[in-house]
Amino acid sequence: MKIASLEAIPLRIPFTAGGRSDAAVWGKADLQTADSLIVKVTTDTGVVGWGESFGFTAIPAVKVVIDSILAPEMIGRDAALIEKLMLDQQKKFHVFGRSGAFLFGLSAIDIALWDIAGRAAGQPVHQLLGGSDAVSLAAYASLIRYSDLELVRKNVRRALDSGFQHLKLHEIDFDCICAAREEAGDDVEIMLDVNCPWSVREALDMTARLRPLRPRWIEEPVWPPENYAALGGPAAMVEWRYFDLEAQLYGDAIIPKNGTMAVPQAPGLGLEPNADVIREYRLR
Template sequence: MPSVIAEIEAISLRIPLKADLPGAALWGEPLEAADALLVKVTTSDGVVGWGEAFGLYGTGLAAHALNELITPLCLGRDAGDIAALMEQVQRRLHVFGRGGAITYALSAVDIALWDIAGKLAGVPVAELLSEGHRARALPCYASLACYTEPQRVRAVVRRVVDDGFGAIKLHESGLPAMRAAREEAGPAIALIVDAGCAWSLPQVQALAADLHALDLTFLEEPLWPPENFDGLAKLRRRTGLPVSSGENVGTVMEFERLLDSGAVDFVQPSPAKMGGITELRKVFPLAGTHGVPVMTHSFYDGPGLLAAIQVAAALGGADAMIEWRWFDQLTSIYGDALAPMNGRIIVPQGPGLGLDPDPDAVRAYRF
């Protein structure tokens, strides 16, 4: 008898940030805690897998989609036939859209099922994806909140440089903040700017000289709307700025259109947003045919992050870096078992995703 899905549970967490670096924000909203939505899938024979849905302020939407729409379609189904189940659920729910909270919740179930598959096989997910995979450490960059004011930006950049990171991502759209970060970090630190779809094409073209002066590794999502792939391609051609995008792309077909348009120097699929590991793994060969490196988006720090690490370790090239969300929270659900050292992170080698959340941390910060 195959192992079937017996239970799916949504677990919302809220972990406060430490108070010693005030002023953190996201998209103009003050940030005092990090919300997350974990999804726990249990099989009929008692194997537990963990997934994560992208949520931030929208964890309630993803939890509702999970409970009301996705879970009824998954209970009693073969836990090992992941690709077939994911396609069937997508077909049933496509009338509600091919992205957003429903896809985020489905991503979490997919990640949890891959966790279960690895545990049943007794190997990490990376081994399931790439036979002969060898344990290694991956470079990672510190992905910061928005601090806006140059002095606050300097303070947090100094902290992460002192922590050993050789690469930093800002979530800023103001040149004073960007310049402060470059000045504080110095020329040896790789600097990335996620502009959060802040500009029109003429606006960012007018800023091109200033952005070139920052020596960016890449400029992420500079244009509104994010699906303006033709605009991104024009930006690359006209300015020579290195451009990345992909976290808001919901399907593999959209990734194909993004790459065909010549819009990016780096492509950024997000496992907790686009359908989990099942869909994420398809982007790597697609990007390879276009000669574009994959730089996974993982602005979360639970099983979604582990999914990005495992897939990047198995399928990523030498240019792959892991996004480490540096929110300086009071705790991590993995404790000290998952932490960068000198700007690199060791791929966990336990079965499945490699690590399970600390049950004490889950109980303490359940929301």
């Protein structure tokens, strides 16, 4: 089963987030659209797999890398040899870095190839990877950065009213984090993702201030992000970016309900992108 074609499809979908967002790593202040890049891999037997790339404002760069470099390398290769294919590409292009557009593009293709493997085998991908009897997973509402006390309170309440019992903030202001804890109460888990604003000393000082608020974890606390010696390793949940997209690429299949996300049980990834959403929101 060979890779016959590989298409990178950029999407831009409007969203609302319960108020004006602050500028952060995902883009400028008051951002009102979410960019994403999905990848369609088709085999010579007609099996189609779908993947999606991380990227935010780097989506145009990821698309260029896929279209001009990665796709030509992969067309004609055996779609079943996923591990070898990914390792070959990482070794060949490692001089361009171990993160950024190349790895984002490879990740999307990797997901699509696993989707193909699952569809070809007639099994969900999670069964191919060892199996699980889980039918749902806990999800946390990942709020954007507001840098505004009242907007933080409002959107914490909105997430709790939607059924979430785990929240992640992107706030870096201590008073905003306190406001979130006050609104959420003592029984709701709160995590922080601050996107590397502090030195190790600053992070230690802030951690001491935050300890009474009992954050489950503090994500990306230090600059540079590769300072692994300063970091720990928390247990994982599923992140759900908490804003209201104008359209859902996968319908309601992966929208959390009461703070949990259903585990797809159909073959492959168990999801099929909505062709109408792709057609309407595709960037030309």
